[in-house]
Amino acid sequence: MPASPAAEPQTPDFPFRIAFDEAVAVVDAVASERRLQPQTVSLSRAHGHILARDVVATLAQPPFDNSAMDGFAFRHADLATDGSPTRLLLSGEQFAGPDAALKVEAGTCVRITTGAPLPDGADTVVMKENTTLDGDIVVVRIAPKPGQHVRRAGEDSAVGDVLLRAGGMLTPARIGLAASQGLAQLDVVRRPTVAVFATGDELVEPGMSLAPGQIYNSNRDQLMALLRAEGLEPVAFPTLPDDAAQVTSALRHAGEAFDLVLTCGGVSAGEKDLLPELLQRRGRVRMWKVMMKPGMPLLLAEGGTLGPALFLCLPGNPVSVLATWLALGRRLVDGLQGRQPRPLRRARLASTWTKKHERLEFLRGRWWIDDDGVSWVEPNPADGSHRMQAAADSDALIVLAAGPRDYASGTPVDVLPY
Structure with missing residues (x-):
């Protein structure tokens, strides 16, 4: 039977209209249940991946x-x-290179280069610039301290030290650390495969002509870019029309082939919002509607008969797509890979702001650090969920807690840079 628009459930058997913190807990639980499997990759392909297992030192650094x-x-x-x-x-x-097995006797010295093994008997190195050479006599003009300019074996790490923790993202420095242990490969968590859909009869692809009542499909390209920024390789599908049979067919195909299916639009309770009813009937809804602004209609479900994929259905307004991805979608992808929590950023509001509604809000703003090292963020007054110019002019989401409040300039707030 084709899907039809869903009215809001009277007695839902899933979390409905929940607080943002509850939504975070649901996302974390679902991600933990669906943790992806490890795979082994070469160091040359490890950058940006999430480490699956601790890396423990088997070689002291320095080794000598x-x-x-x-x-x-x-x-x-x-x-x-x-x-x-x-x-x-x-x-x-x-x-630097093979150990020449030299021995320093009393009253003698050995010429040495950076990284070279310290000869037996020596305990200190004097910089070349602080000496003069008189034939085969070295004159030490400026005396170094005992042990100066010597790197001791194991001073960076000892055998048995945990060098890298599972759940950490592999940065260039961390890859270099692994290479210093002689590791050519690392066990990382497989990145999720992601399908991306935008829905709506009003959408036209960029580059085509618009008819009256039509708009360009900005959500798909925005979401694809957000996913690629996380190192993912998403697959974009053609825009879905507001047709129940076509929506069902396309999502069933994606649900069988991908770990995660992301949709934009069609997720509220309007006449052409087909996704809630479809996923309630064919899948298992884990939550629908979060008390956040923008982005309240977000829905998370297991595919059920649509396939083993998770379905994260984002609202249709473009700023809502940005906010819900950064606040919850990215957290879901992180959790699927077992990534350690990202650090929160804090900043002071650079101007006053009056919040008049109950929902937690993700306001757009410009974030910077002043010459004194103080972090600031300037709210953008264009706070509508359709105002993409404001989102493009900004580089962070400002997190304003649930409930009405007057915020004074200088008030500390959380920020999510993007």
Whole structure:
């Protein structure tokens, strides 16, 4: 039977019209239930992935005592005690690379380069710039401290240290750390496969001509860009018309082939909002409608007979797509990969703001840090969920707590940069 528009349920058997914190808990629970499996990738392909297992050191770093400078290695006890220049006999050279197995005797030194193994008997390195060379005699003009310019074995990490924690995103520095352990591959969590749909008879693809009553489909390209920014490779499907049979067929196809199906529009309770009824009938709705602004009609469901995918249905207004993705959609994708929580950012409001409604709000704003290191955010007054110019002029969502309130300039708030 084809889907028909859904009226709001009178006694829903799923969370309905819930507070934002409740929605976060639902998203986290669903993501935990659907955690994706690990896969092994080479270091060259690991950037941006989420680590699946801890990386434990099997090699001390540095693996041996070595020089932090180009200069001369010697025994600190051989320095003149009265502060006068010390003359040492140059007995050999140790460059970075194979250990030459040299030994520093009393009154001698060895030429050494950065990263070279410290010769046996030496405990200090003097910088080349603080010496002069007189034939085979090195004159130490400025005496270093005991042990200066020596990197000790294991001072960065010891065998058994946990170097990287599961759930962390692999940054270039973390990949370099793994490489320093001799690892050529890492176990990461598989990234989710994502299908993207926009719905609505009014939508026309960019580059085509508009007829009266039509608008360009901005949601799909915006959402695709947001997903790619997270390292995902989403697949965009053709725009879905407001036709129950076509919507059902397309979503069933995607639900069998992808981990996550994202839709934009058709998720409220209007005459052509087909998704709520379809997912209540064919799937398992985990929540519908969140007390947030913008983005209240958001729906999360398991596909059921539409397939094993999760369905995250976002509202149709473009700013609502941005806000619901950043606030809840991204959290779902993070949770599917077991990613550690992203740190919250804080800033002070740069101007006053009056909030008149009950819902938690994600206001658009411009975020910066001043010359004194203080974080600020300037709210954009164009706060309608259709006002994409304001979203484009901004670079952060300002989180305003549930309930009416007058915010004074300087009030600390949470921000979600984008």
